[in-house]
Amino acid sequence: MARDLNEKGFAIFDFPDPDIEAKMEGIKRDYRDRYDWQAWRDGKLNSLRLQDAWKSDPRVREIAANPDVLDMISAIYGREAFAFQTLNFAVGTQQEAHSDHAHFNSIPDRFMCGVWLAFEDVDSENGPLFYYPGSHRWPSYQNEHLGVSYKQIDGHFREYRKYVRLWNELAAQEGIQREIFRARKGQALLWSANILHGGSAQVDPSRTRWSQVTHYFFKGCSYTTPVANDTFQGRILYRDVQDVRTGEPVPNMISGEPLDARFRTAMLEQYAASASSPSRLLTLMRTLAASPFRANQELPTGFDPLGYLAGNPDLLDADIDPYEHFLAFGRKEGRSWSL
Template identity: 30%
Template sequence: MRKWLDRYYGRLRTFKANYVLLNLMNPRRLTHARRMFRKYGITRSPLLPIDSSALPAADDRTPWLDRPDAQDRLLTDPRLKDLSRPVCDGILQWPDKGYMILRSLFTEAEVGAVNNEIDRLVRDGVVDFNFTGRKIMFAYRRSEAVRRMATDRRILDVLDLLLGRHMKLFQTINFLTGSEQAAHSDTIHMTTHPLGYLAAAWVALEPMTEENGPLIYYPGSHKLPYILNPTFDHGGGTFTIGEDAYAHYEVAVAKAITEHRLRPETFLARPGDVLIWHANLLHGGKRMTAPNASRKSMAAHYFADDVLCYHELTQRVAWMEEDPAGA
C-alpha cells in the first residue's frame, strides 16, 4: 500500500484519514514518537495529524550553536583542539553560515562502491524512484555500502558536535540526476520538536558542474524564522492537507529570499566531497542545462535521537525503524 501511495501521488494523499489508517496499521513504527510525546508532554495520540501549531513552545531548547553566544562558546570549546584545521574552520563558520564542507571525505573506491550498489539495486528492482521520478529513498536499508557512507563516524561526530546531541540517520535519498528542486528548508519535510535538531549531509558521487544541476544553498538563511504551516497559506483543513501546500510554501520561500536579498552559492563538488547543512538552511537543485545530464549524489538526513520527528507539511509523525541507524 505504501509503495502504491508513494508512486501515485495525488488527491488521495491530501486526506489526513489515510495517514491515521496507515499509522494504525504500523504501531511499531510509532514507538519512538510515543516515547517523545511522553518526554515533551504532548497529550494527544501520535496516530492523529500533527503540525507545529499543535505543539507546546520549547524556546529554551534551541540548539546551542543557534544561540547568540555560539561563537564565544565554540572558541573556548576544548573539543575543537583535537580536530583538523579544515573541520575546525567548518565548525566555526556554522553559526554564521549554516553549512560546512568536508572536502574529499570519501575515497574514489568508496564513491565507486556506492554508485555500483545503486546501479545494481535499481537494475534488480530492489529500489525504485519515488513519485518525483528522481529520488531513491532509504537505499541504506538495502545496501551496506550506502549505509556505511551515510553513517560514517566522521560525519556523525561532526553532527553530534554541531547539534550538541546524539544524532542518528533518519533517511537517505540517492539521485542519478539533479533534483531541480526549488529552494526549501528541510524542516518543512522533516520537522523536529524542539525545532532545529535535524541536519543533512550531502555527498557528491561524481563531479558537479554548472550544467548537471548542482546543489545550491543560501549561506546565512538558516537564521531566518522557520517557515512552517502557521506562517503561509497551506490551504489545509480539519480533514485534508492543502493540495497546493508545497507550491504555496515554495512561494513563501522565494519571497523570503527576495526580501532578504539572499544570494545562492553553488556546490561545485568533486566526488567524495560532503556538504553538511542546518535544518533551516535554504537550498535546492539548479536546473540541468546539459541534455541527459548525470548527477550522482546522496543526501542523508539525521535527527537527534531524543527529539520528536514529524512531517510539518503532511502533518504526521515520522515513522522510525525500531532502531534508527548510526548508534
C-alpha cells in the same frame, strides 16, 4: 565547521572515509540499471533517485552512519545524531528552492540536518546544488503562520505552494543571492534544517551527477512533518524513524520522557474523526505504510505514490492503493508516476 554552519547555514568538508572511492564507484556500478533512464530522458521524471537503499546496501549504510560524521554533527549540535533516511541520485534533482524544515522537523526545533556527498565532479552543466547563505536564520515558519489549518491539509499538500512563495519573497526582500556548489568528487556539504536550497537545471542530459543525501535527526527529540501539522489544534503528525546504523526504531521524546501514547492516539483519532481532508491524509498514510505492493520489484525505481495520485487527478478522490493501481492499470495506461 561549526562557525560556517552557524554563520552561513552550511559547511563543506572532505568525506572522512579511506574507502569512500571504492564505495562510491561500487554503488554507481551496481545501481546504474536500477533507474528508469528513458523516463528521465523523456521528461517524465525530474530526477532519478532511490530512497532508503541503506536497508539493503551496507555501503550506503556505512556512508550514512560514518562515525566521524556522526561525531562531528553530534558535537556541533550538542546531541547524539543519527541518520534516518538516505537518497541516492544518478542525476541532478533539478528541485526548486525549498527548506527541509517544512518536511522534517523536531521538538525542540531545528534538530535536523543533512549531508550531500558528491560521487563525481560537479559543474554548471550537470545540475549542481544551490543554496541561499544566511536563509537558515529565518524564523521557523509553519502552517499556522501561513493561514493553513487542518481543513486545508490533505495527502497531496496543495498548500505547500504557500511555503514556496514565502521563501522566494523572503530571499528577494532580503537580497540574498543563491550560490552554487561546484563540488569535487568526495566533497560533502553539511546543511542546517532551515537553509533554502535546491538543485540547478541539468543543462547536459547526457551526463550524470551521482550523489548520496543523508538526513539526520538527534536523540531525545520528537520528529514531525510540519506541512501536515495543525499544532495548536492538537494535530501533530509524528514520524516513526529508524536509526540507519542499527535499524532500530528511535522513540519520540518530549522533555526527556517518551511521547505519551494516549496523546498520540488521541491525535490520530482526531485526524480520523475529522470530516475534512486530514482523515484522508491519515487513511492515505496508513494505506501507503501497509501496502503489500510497496516493495514490488516491478515498480519503477523512484516511484512516488503521492506524485502518482497528484499527477492523475481522476484518482484523487478514489480510495485506492497507488502502488497497486499503478501495477494493475497505471503502467499499461502510460500514466505519469512522479511529479
